[in-house]
Structure formats: C-alpha cells, structure tokens
Amino acid sequence: MSRAWTNEAVRLIEADFNRSADTHLIPVPLIGAPGISLYLKDESTHPTGSLKHRLARSLFLHALCSGWIGPQTTIVEASSGSTAVSEAYFARMLGLPFVAVMPRSTTAEKVAQIERYGGRCHFVDSPCAVYEQAEQLAQEIGGHYMDQFTFAERATDWRGNNNIAESIFAQLAQEEHPIPSWIVVGAGTGGTSATIGRYIRYRRLSVRLCLADPEASVFHRHLEDRSICRVDGPSSLIEGIGRARCEPSFLPDLIDLSYAISDVASIAAAHVLTKIIGRSCGGSTGTNLWAAAQIISAMKTSGETGSVVTLLCDSGQRYQSTHFNKAWLTAHGIDLAGAVDTMERFFKTGIFDDRSAFSPTL
Ligand SMILES: Cc1ncc(COP(=O)(O)O)c(C=O)c1O
The missing domain is CATH 3.40.50.1100 (Rossmann fold)
Known part of the structure; x- marks a missing residue:
C-alpha cells in the first residue's frame, strides 16, 4: 500500500x-x-x-492505519442506513467507490443521501442477510468489507x-x-x-x-x-x-x-x-x-x-x-x-x- x-x-x-x-x-x-x-x-x-459520523471516521482511520485500504479499494458496508450515509461521505472524500448493503426497508431519505455522496445501494430482503451479502460482494469485487458490527468497539x-x-x-x-x-x-x-x-x-x-x-x-x-x-x-x-x-x-x-x-x-x-x-x-x-x-x-x-x-x-x-x-x-x-x-x-x-x-x- x-x-x-x-x-x-x-x-x-x-x-x-x-x-x-x-x-x-x-x-x-x-x-x-x-x-x-x-x-x-x-x-x-x-x-x-x-x-454514525464519529463511527465512520474511526472505521476509516482504523482501516487506513491497518493498511487495509488503498487508492483503488471499493468500500463495502452492511448497514441499516445511517453508517452508510456517513461512510459514503468519507469514501467520496478519499475518492473511493462505496457500496452500501442495506435492508430494502431503509428510508428513501437515507438512500437519497448515500447516492448524493456518490455511493451505490445494494438492497437485501432480510435485515439478517446484510452481513453475508456485504462480505460476499466485497470478495467478488476485491473490495474491503468495513464491517462496523465487528470493528465499532475497537476502532x-x-x-x-x-x-x-x-x-x-x-x-x-x-x-x-x-x-x-x-x-x-x-x-x-x-x-x-x-x-x-x-x-x-x-x-x-x-x-x-x-x-x-x-x-x-x-x-x-x-x-x-x-x-x-x-x-x-x-x-x-x-x-x-x-x-x-x-x-x-x-x-x-x-x-x-x-x-x-x-x-x-x-x-x-x-x-x-x-x-x-x-x-x-x-x-x-x-x-x-x-x-x-x-x-x-x-x-x-x-x-x-x-x-x-x-x-x-x-x-x-x-x-x-x-x-x-x-x-x-x-x-x-x-x-x-x-x-x-x-x-x-x-x-x-x-x-x-x-x-x-x-x-x-x-
Ligand atoms: C440512528 C442510530 N444508529 C445507530 C445507533 C447505535 O449506535 P451504535 O452502532 O454505536 O450502537 C443509534 C443509537 O442510539 C442510532 O440512533
């Protein structure tokens, strides 16, 4: 890196x-x-x-300082919406593509905000499916699964x-x-x-x-x-x-x-x-x-x-x-x-x- x-x-x-x-x-x-x-x-x-602005900042700094993100890395996250909005903001700041994996029920207001920051939304039917889908998607495209649910407490x-x-x-x-x-x-x-x-x-x-x-x-x-x-x-x-x-x-x-x-x-x-x-x-x-x-x-x-x-x-x-x-x-x-x-x-x-x-x- x-x-x-x-x-x-x-x-x-x-x-x-x-x-x-x-x-x-x-x-x-x-x-x-x-x-x-x-x-x-x-x-x-x-x-x-x-x-979630605090969390997104911490997660990006943690991933950057751990050597997990580079200039070509697509960031993928599982979210109910708020974290994805904040991460889309930081991804755009660093010039990185961002994909949010979210339940279909996420409010239109949050979806619009993610897209305003240049992020892409990938919807799943069951809220429980977000983790697996996000991990799989990151693997397929060679991106980085941010995984807020694992790293929030230590980032x-x-x-x-x-x-x-x-x-x-x-x-x-x-x-x-x-x-x-x-x-x-x-x-x-x-x-x-x-x-x-x-x-x-x-x-x-x-x-x-x-x-x-x-x-x-x-x-x-x-x-x-x-x-x-x-x-x-x-x-x-x-x-x-x-x-x-x-x-x-x-x-x-x-x-x-x-x-x-x-x-x-x-x-x-x-x-x-x-x-x-x-x-x-x-x-x-x-x-x-x-x-x-x-x-x-x-x-x-x-x-x-x-x-x-x-x-x-x-x-x-x-x-x-x-x-x-x-x-x-x-x-x-x-x-x-x-x-x-x-x-x-x-x-x-x-x-x-x-x-x-x-x-x-x-
Ligand atoms: C909109 C929203 N997202 C997330 C959280 C929870 O934050 P955390 O992910 O740190 O548990 C809250 C907490 O009160 C919240 O209101």
Whole structure:
C-alpha cells in the first residue's frame, strides 16, 4: 500500500475533523422534576447528520492505519442506513467507490443521501442477510468489507481522543450535577455503549449506563440470559438500533440496566420531544427518551436529584416518509395517542405512569 497515499488520506480525514465543531449538549426543560436535569447530546448536527459520523471516521482511520485500504479499494458496508450515509461521505472524500448493503426497508431519505455522496445501494430482503451479502460482494469485487458490527468497539479510542463520552463530560463540567447519575443509549453495533461504558470505568466515575432497546431486539434478552444470542420474528421499525443477533461489538458487561421499548412508544416520544425542544428527532431518540423518563421518574419518587444524559442520534427529517407520515403510521396500524399522552404527562409531572411499560430487566 502506498504510504504517501495513506498519509494523504489520513490528512484529509483529520482536516475534516479540524473544520468541524463539537456537537451540542442541550438541556431539556423538565418542569415536573425539579432538582433533576436531562441533557441531550445532539449528534444530528454532525456533517452527515447522525452519531454514525464519529463511527465512520474511526472505521476509516482504523482501516487506513491497518493498511487495509488503498487508492483503488471499493468500500463495502452492511448497514441499516445511517453508517452508510456517513461512510459514503468519507469514501467520496478519499475518492473511493462505496457500496452500501442495506435492508430494502431503509428510508428513501437515507438512500437519497448515500447516492448524493456518490455511493451505490445494494438492497437485501432480510435485515439478517446484510452481513453475508456485504462480505460476499466485497470478495467478488476485491473490495474491503468495513464491517462496523465487528470493528465499532475497537476502532474508537475509548480512553479519550474526543470520543463521545469525553465530550459529554467536558460539556457537563459547569453544570449543577456535572457527573450524571445515568447515561441512556441505544445499541446498533454496540460501539457507542462500549465507548461510554469503558470510559466511565477508566475515569472511575459512578455513572450508570442504561440500554434503551427496541422490543424486537436481542440485546435486552441477552442481558437477562447470556445464552440468548439471536431472535427471530419481525424486526423493529426503529432504524439504527436493536438487532436480531448479538453483535460482536456489543459488550453486555458494561450495561447496568436495560428497558425493552415498543416501536409505538419510541415514535410517540420522538414526536413529543420534537415539539418540546423545537428540534427534529428520529425514532431512536424517542427510544432513549422513553427509558430516560422511567429513570427520572424513579429518581423523583425516591427523592434523588442529579442529571441524566441521553443522545439525540439523528434528525426526524430522515423519517418524514415513515415515522412522521400519517399514511405510513396508519398503514402500519400505529396509533400514537396513548403513548403521546404518557410522554406529555411525564414532562408535566416528572412521573412516568405508562401501565404497559416494561420493568427494568437488570
Ligand atoms: C440512528 C442510530 N444508529 C445507530 C445507533 C447505535 O449506535 P451504535 O452502532 O454505536 O450502537 C443509534 C443509537 O442510539 C442510532 O440512533
């Protein structure tokens, strides 16, 4: 592999980072829970619109510095969409062809974005088929299968280097409760939860990590019973989080608590939050909020004060044809009214009283 080309590729990625600002940590008003602060790390403001921008940058640097990518390498990735958008951006920056292997159900907005960056989309019928198809395609064309599901946990520098955890703690430094009681995240590859979980141990912080997981996902089941590593059945409607297989980058021992959350609850929470903060939020942000609300409610009930941090993973603009589309919701038999009510009541009272809510599984 030409070292000159690799040097230049690394410089281009570092220069992009140098031009970019950090993402905001937004306080969310919680009238009903005085003494408790809720913050959203707004990852939708990255140049490619989601927290996957961090991952894509790390994966490219890791692959470049491992000598796996050269000037003629086609990059192939298995994705539910967000990672592919971000990788298409970096592939174009380096002048490399990019192919995303994705489920056919991926939103039109994400497909358009990948193609805008010059990427090609290869669709598969079953979300479980993406790994094998991507690997096979890379072999056939002599490309490089990036494999975010294997490499997410090791491509990111979990000790620091402005990873998402270090950034959150730096931004909390002047707050009333600078060390949060809880951080709530979803898992797709598991990379984000791995980075945060390792960082809080490395820094010897008392923060606990909560996983907000779609009902259809295997992760929360695996946390209860380590022998469960796969689930069958329809996958979640929340893109980016929840998987049918336990991904290699998901590190279960770093999770202190998990909630299984229905798609209806996630979408309803995304709708309510979008109105309250005036920023558009995607479905997985709703999943995070549904879990955070239960934690905050329990803190309030026990008289505990402190802060809770969760992620605004991507914008609802990416889901205008699905989660924010009345016809789509009706076609999927989704009625948001009850869950919207629960979430609105939570914001007024600080108490989460949804009867259908799952209890903590840890
Ligand atoms: C859209 C989206 N993609 C992916 C993820 C999960 O990230 P990771 O792959 O690091 O587990 C999230 C997490 O919250 C998300 O909202």
